[in-house]
Structure formats: structure tokens, C-alpha cells
Amino acid sequence: MSYGGAAGEPLVRIRDFRMxxxxxxxxxDLSFDVHAGxxxxxxxxxxxxxxxxxxxxxxIYQPTDGTLHIDxxxxxxxxxxxxxxxxxxxxxxxxxxxxxVMAYFGRLKGLSRRKAQxxxxxxxxxxxxxxxxxxxxxxxxxxxxxxxxxxxxxxxxPELLILDExxxxxxxxxxxxxxxxxxxxxxxxxxxxxxxxxxxxVERLCDRVLLLKDGVAEAYGTIEDVQDRYGGTTVRVHxxxxxxxxxxxxxxxxxxxxxxLALRAGTDEADILRELVRSGVAVRSFTTARSxxxxxxxxxxxxxxxxxxx
Amino acid sequence: MAQHNLNTVIGFEFFRTVKKKRFxxxxxxxxxxxxxxxxxxxxxxxxxxxxxxxxxxxxLSFTYTDDSGLVTDTVATAFGGxxxxxxARAIADVKAGTVxxxxxxxxxxxxxxxxxxxxxxxxxxxxxxxxxxRQILITTAQQKIGSPQLTTLAQGNVTIESQTYKxxxxxxxxxVVIPPLLFLVIFYVIIxxxxxxxxxxxxxEKENRVTEMILTTLDPTTLIIGKVISLFMAGLVxxxxxxxxxxxxxxxxxxxxxxxxxxxxxxTLEPGPMVVGAxxxxxxxxxxxxxxxxxxxxxxxxxxxxxxxxPLMVVIWVxxxxxSLIVSDPRSLIVQIFTYFxxxxxxxxxxxxxxxxxxxxxxxxxxxxxxxxxxxTLRLAVHLFRYGSVEYSKKLSIRSTFxxxxxx
Numbered sequence: 001m002s003y004g005g006a007a008g009e010p011l012v013r014i015r016d017f018r019m020x021x022x023x024x025x026x027x028x029d030l031s032f033d034v035h036a037g038x039x040x041x042x043x044x045x046x047x048x049x050x051x052x053x054x055x056x057x058x059x060i061y062q063p064t065d066g067t068l069h070i071d072x073x074x075x076x077x078x079x080x081x082x083x084x085x086x087x088x089x090x091x092x093x094x095x096x097x098x099x100x101v102m103a104y105f106g107r108l109k110g111l112s113r114r115k116a117q118x119x120x121x122x123x124x125x126x127x128x129x130x131x132x133x134x135x136x137x138x139x140x141x142x143x144x145x146x147x148x149x150x151x152x153x154x155x156x157x158p159e160l161l162i163l164d165e166x167x168x169x170x171x172x173x174x175x176x177x178x179x180x181x182x183x184x185x186x187x188x189x190x191x192x193x194x195x196x197x198x199x200x201x202v203e204r205l206c207d208r209v210l211l212l213k214d215g216v217a218e219a220y221g222t223i224e225d226v227q228d229r230y231g232g233t234t235v236r237v238h239x240x241x242x243x244x245x246x247x248x249x250x251x252x253x254x255x256x257x258x259x260x261l262a263l264r265a266g267t268d269e270a271d272i273l274r275e276l277v278r279s280g281v282a283v284r285s286f287t288t289a290r291s292x293x294x295x296x297x298x299x300x301x302x303x304x305x306x307x308x309x310x
Numbered sequence: 311m312a313q314h315n316l317n318t319v320i321g322f323e324f325f326r327t328v329k330k331k332r333f334x335x336x337x338x339x340x341x342x343x344x345x346x347x348x349x350x351x352x353x354x355x356x357x358x359x360x361x362x363x364x365x366x367x368x369x370l371s372f373t374y375t376d377d378s379g380l381v382t383d384t385v386a387t388a389f390g391g392x393x394x395x396x397x398a399r400a401i402a403d404v405k406a407g408t409v410x411x412x413x414x415x416x417x418x419x420x421x422x423x424x425x426x427x428x429x430x431x432x433x434x435x436x437x438x439x440x441x442x443x444r445q446i447l448i449t450t451a452q453q454k455i456g457s458p459q460l461t462t463l464a465q466g467n468v469t470i471e472s473q474t475y476k477x478x479x480x481x482x483x484x485x486v487v488i489p490p491l492l493f494l495v496i497f498y499v500i501i502x503x504x505x506x507x508x509x510x511x512x513x514x515e516k517e518n519r520v521t522e523m524i525l526t527t528l529d530p531t532t533l534i535i536g537k538v539i540s541l542f543m544a545g546l547v548x549x550x551x552x553x554x555x556x557x558x559x560x561x562x563x564x565x566x567x568x569x570x571x572x573x574x575x576x577x578t579l580e581p582g583p584m585v586v587g588a589x590x591x592x593x594x595x596x597x598x599x600x601x602x603x604x605x606x607x608x609x610x611x612x613x614x615x616x617x618x619x620x621p622l623m624v625v626i627w628v629x630x631x632x633x634s635l636i637v638s639d640p641r642s643l644i645v646q647i648f649t650y651f652x653x654x655x656x657x658x659x660x661x662x663x664x665x666x667x668x669x670x671x672x673x674x675x676x677x678x679x680x681x682x683x684x685x686x687t688l689r690l691a692v693h694l695f696r697y698g699s700v701e702y703s704k705k706l707s708i709r710s711t712f713x714x715x716x717x718x
Binding site for chain 2: 055058059060061062075076077078080081083085086089090091092094095102104105107108109110149152153155213282
């Protein structure tokens with residue numbers, strides 16, 4: 001099976017999705033598309049409804065209302081051979097050997113036993129676990145088990161990868177290794193939907209993002225779109241002399257002879273430069289930068305505590 | 311693809327079951343136990359036989375009185391006896407240790423006990439007195455009858471072959487009953503030994519958080535059916551291993567083990583009861599498996615599953631409390647209830663089927679009932695697994711899974 005899809009049609013299409021659990025509405029009127037070949041960041045604080053949306057997309061939950069389609073239809077497990085899903089709550093068959101588990105999932109994805117084992121050995125070598133092929137999974141560390149799960153997810157080069165917190169529990173070295181693997185999948189043409197709290201990963205990998213807040217899409221578009229809408233521009237100034245108070249900007253960072261100024265609405269960079277020069281400030285350098293996704297994330301979700309769940 | 315996945319699941323589940331140490335511990339424990347019991351029986355039989363023979367032929371120095379007049383001096387003397395008329399003196403001699411024992415044969419040995427007064431030779435040694443006194447009476451009786459044939463008959467050592475008829479045709483007797491009862495044995499072995507594994511088969515996916523990866527790769531129906539088939543196969547492996555020592559014992563150690571001399575050629579495989587037995591086994595297995603898997607899908611841990619497991623195991627033994635009624639009065643109300651109540655039906659109906667008291671229309675109803683209930687519970691198990699297994703750490707509300715289903 002292959003995700004054919006009509007030209008121009010999104011690979012994932014969610015329309016007016018609503019999810020009630022008990023008397024509580026978890027998601028309301030959520031609509032977004034993910035196009036074939038793009039890497040999509042699905043962002044939000046804990047409890048905002050990301051995992052619920054992914055589970056509904058994959059038929060694990062039944063939606064209260066709305067349509068959730070992959071390649072033009074509701075997902076069914078028999079279409080799973082071309083899908084790689086790494087859930088947030090995950091674990092392996094603990095009493096079995098690494099190779100047995102990987103070969104099992106490989107076979108379920110349509111590979112022959114031999115091919116599944118060969119693929120697994122190559123992958124284990126890449127993630128430095130070649131000597132663990134015959135080891136029971138419960139004898140591996142948490143991080144090693146996660147590597148195996150990622151391997152199972154990307155087995156048979158899926159066309160759609162859905163990764164819910166793929167790097168949780170990884171140290172920086174292994175996180176970089178895993179992000180490299182995901183980048184390879186992306187380069188090979190896979191469509192990737194990624195839930196993560198690592199904003200630098202999102203900025204590096206994602207083409208578009210959606211920020212979910214309390215079950216509602218707070219922001220949706222390219223990273224630049226979101227930065228323009230929510231972050232705006234920051235001015236970085238190296239200077240001599242005291243900065244004047246002004247209605248044009250807020251001082252975000254103030255150090256000795258250095259400041260970061262957040263532009264207020266209706267202001268542009270030139271207005272600030274003129275204001276500084278008029279006030280007698282000696283400006284040695286003046287650069288502009290967009291707000292980072294992390295800054296935007298903090299701005300959007302900063303008023304929220306961290307409730308459990310996804 | 312579905313067939314490929316089913317085969318994959320069966321292979322994975324079967325081999326990981328039979329690769330587990332606890333599977334082999336449970337499987338080999340029974341044959342090993344049987345082998346030990348058989349060995350003890352053989353040793354004990356040999357020892358008992360030797361002891362009995364020694365006791366029978368033991369020459370004691372004893373005195374005796376005979377109020378019956380049956381015991382002849384010749385026989386008593388041959389065993390070392392000396393007749394006396396003074397029982398008080400005889401007892402005093404025993405106490406003094408000048409003779410081993412004194413036997414007082416009563417006027418009617420058939421109704422009154424033979425009294426023995428002997429010097430203590432230990433628990434086993436004292437048995438000699440009993441054996442000798444008994445053998446004296448037997449030898450005496452044989453001499454009085456004067457015919458080896460009559461003596462054999464008097465001892466009840468006769469062989470009887472009976473032939474009965476049912477609907478004008480020769481019926482097979484016990485030879486017809488035994489084969490269908492094997493289905494009952496298979497049912498018990500599978501449910502008792504593998505019930506716990508059925509219960510925990512889906513729990514493992516939940517407890518290890520494998521569920522979501524499985525549910526997006528594999529249809530839950532395929533997963534559950536694959537698990538059920540693999541467990542059934544594992545059960546058959548266990549039964550083959552259990553049967554090995556029994557078959558070996560029967561073939562090579564029959565006389566040592568005092569096994570009844572069952573002529574297997576007399577076993578009759580009647581198609582009707584055999585087919586009904588097989589269908590009852592499959593239906594019952596489906597029902598119990600579906601129920602156990604459904605329970606596993608609802609509860610969050612194996613520990614909580616145990617609460618439901620015990621009552622279910624009790625239910626399959628309940629029909630044995632009325633087994634005499636099942637055999638002698640199958641139309642009684644309690645037997646009828648047990649025949650049709652789904653969880654007691656397999657055992658009750660298999661017993662009645664073996665003893666020939668399950669009528670064809672009853673068979674049809676019970677088989678249909680078991681398959682329908684089994685199918686429904688399996689569908690329920692699949693539904694609960696699909697929509698309930700991601701409730702990893704809490705007990706599932708069955709109602710909520712159907713509420714979600716309504717929104718589909």
C-alpha cells in the first residue's frame with residue numbers, strides 16, 4: 001500500500017474535529033492540513049490535546065465530531081504498513097529479544113523475516129546497539145529501549161511518520177543522533193508530524209507548525225508566519241550611553257552597553273533607530289531578529305500551569 | 311495481508327509462549343510428578359508383594375483355639391500352629407514371650423472377628439499375624455470346597471463381558487463413553503493451565519505500553535484471534551507432553567503399575583458424540599477465552615485480573631458437584647440449568663454427551679449458544695481492547711467505550 005493522494009490534496013486533513021470525554025470538551029473545531037513531504041510541528045503545552053488528536057487521527061479514539069483523514073480516508077490498521085507511529089506512552093515487549101521484537105513488527109509491516117532482520121541489524125549498528133540484538137529488552141536502559149522503539153517506527157521507510165515526543169528521555173548526544181535519523185527520513189521523502197517540546201528541533205526541522213491551546217488552534221502556519229504574528233521582531237543594540245524610555249519599544253534585555261528591545265505594535269525598526277540617535281545614544285551596532293519559537297511558546301502558554309497528560 | 315499478519319501473530323505469540331521458562335516448568339511438572347508417582351507405585355508394589363508373600367509363608371510359633379471347628383490341624387500345623395483349649399494360658403504364654411502369638415478363631419469367622427494376641431514385632435511385623443490367620447482360613451475353606459474352580463468363583467475372580475443394545479443396535483458400553491470424555495479432559499487442561507495466560511495476554515500490551523504501536527499496525531481482531539489460536543496450540547503441546555508418561559506407563563509398565571487391562575480395541579469412536587464433543591470443546595474454549603481476554607482488556611493490571619479469574623475457574627468445576635445427577639437423572643432441574651447456563655454448559659454438556667444423555671436437539675442448542683456467546687464475548691474483547699487498552703493505568707468503563715463508539 002502507498003499513500004497516493006490526489007495532486008495538491010493534503011496527506012492529512014482534519015476538519016472541525018471535536019472530542020468530548022465525559023462532560024469535558026478536550027478539542028473543539030480543530031482544522032488543519034499536513035501536506036505530503038512536509039515536516040509538521042504539532043505543538044502545545046501538556047494537556048492541550050495533542051496526543052488526543054493523534055489518537056483520533058489513528059482511530060484509537062473515536063472523534064465526537066469532525067473528520068480526520070489520512071490520504072483521503074479514515075485510518076485503519078490495515079493501512080499501517082506505510083505508517084510509522086511513535087506514541088507518547090510507549091514500551092516494547094519486555095521479555096523478548098531486541099531482534100525478535102523488531103522482526104515481529106517488520107513482518108507486521110509487510111517485510112519478510114529475513115528482510116526485517118537484515119534491516120534491524122543495520123539500524124542497530126547505526127544506533128550503536130549491534131551487540132544487543134539477542135538481549136532481552138528489559139535488560140536495556142530506558143534510552144536504549146527508546147532507540148529500539150524508534151527503529152520499529154521507521155522500519156520499512158514509512159511514508160507518514162507521526163512522532164509524539166520522540167526525544168523524551170534522551171541525553172543530548174542521543175537526541176542529536178535520533179534527530180539525524182528523523183532528518184534522513186524527511187530527506188527520503190517521508191511526511192513527518194512531530195509533537196515535541198524541543199523548540200530548537202522544531203525550528204530546525206519543521207516547515208509548518210500548529211500551536212494548540214486548550215483544544216483550540218492558537219497559531220497555524222509556517223514558522224515565519226507564527227513568528228510574525230506572535231513574536232514580532234526584536235532589536236539588538238550595542239551602544240554607549242543610557243537608553244531613553246520610549247513608547248516605541250519595551251526593554252527585554254538590558255546589560256552593560258547591550259540591549260534587546262521588543263517592538264511595540266505599529267512600530268518598525270527605523271523608528272527605534274531614529275529615536276535612539278535623536279536621544280544622543282551612540283549606536284555601535286543595530287540588528288533585528290525574529291522572536292524564537294521558545295519565546296513565543298512561553299508567551300502563548302506562559303499563563304498556564306503544567307497539567308498532566310497530552 | 312490479514313492472513314499474513316494472523317500467521318505472524320500466531321508464530322510470535324506461540325514461540326514466545328513456549329520459550330518461557332514458566333511454560334516448561336508448568337508443562338514438565340505434571341509428567342515429572344507422574345513419573346515419580348509411577349516409580350513409587352512400582353517400588354511400593356514390589357515391596358508390598360514381597361512383604362505379603364513373606365507374611366503369607368511366615369512360620370510362626372503360635373497357639374490357637376477354634377470355636378468354629380473349621381480349622382484343621384494339618385493346615386494350622388503347616389503354618390506353625392499348636393492347638394490349645396486354654397485361652398488364658400495361651401495369652402499368658404504370649405505375654406511371657408514363649409510363643410509369638412495366640413489366634414482365637416470364633417464360632418462364625420464370617421461374622422465374628424478373629425482375635426489375635428501377639429508379641430509386638432513393630433507396625434509392619436505385626437501384619438504377619440493377620441496374614442497368617444487369614445491364610446489359614448482361606449486354605450481351610452479351599453480344602454472344604456474341594457474344587458479349585460469353585461474356590462475361584464467363591465473369591466469373585468470372574469471375568470464378565472456384557473453386550474447391551476440401543477435402538478436395536480449393539481451399544482459400546484464404557485468403550486463408547488471414554489472417547490468423548492477426552493474432550494472434557496482437553497477442555498480442563500487448556501482452561502486450567504492456560505487460563506491465566508489468556509487473561510494476561512492483552513494485559514501485557516497494556517502494561518508494557520505496546521498497545522498504540524500494535525493498534526496502528528494490526529487489526530485488533532487479528533491480534534486477539536492470533537493470540538487465542540497460539541494459546542490453543544500451546545495447550546495441545548502441553549497435553550501431548552502430559553500424555554507421554556501415561557502412554558509410556560501403559561505400554562511398558564502396565565503390570566508394575568497395576569493399571570486396569572483396558573483393551574483399546576473396545577473403544578468405539580461414534581461419529582455423533584465425537585463431533586458433538588469436539589464442537590462443545592471449541593465452543594466452550596471460545597466462550598471462556600473471549601471472557602478472559604475481555605477481562606484482561608478492562609483491568610489495568612494482572613493483579614486486578616486475578617479477582618475475576620478465580621470465580622470463573624470455580625464455575626467450570628461446579629457441574630462436578632452434581633455429576634451423579636448428570637449421569638443418573640439428566641432431566642433434573644439443576645442439570646438442565648447447568649446444561650444451558652453458558653459458563654457451566656461446556657462441562658455439563660460434555661459429560662452428558664459422553665454418557666449418551668444429551669439429545670440431538672439439546673446438543674444443537676448448547677453448541678449454538680456457546681458459539682454465539684463465544685463470538686459475542688470475543689467481539690466485546692476486541693472492542694474493549696481497541697478502545698480501552700489505552701486507558702493504561704485505570705480500570706476501563708465499558709459504557710464509555712460504547713459511548714465513544716456511538717460517535718463514530
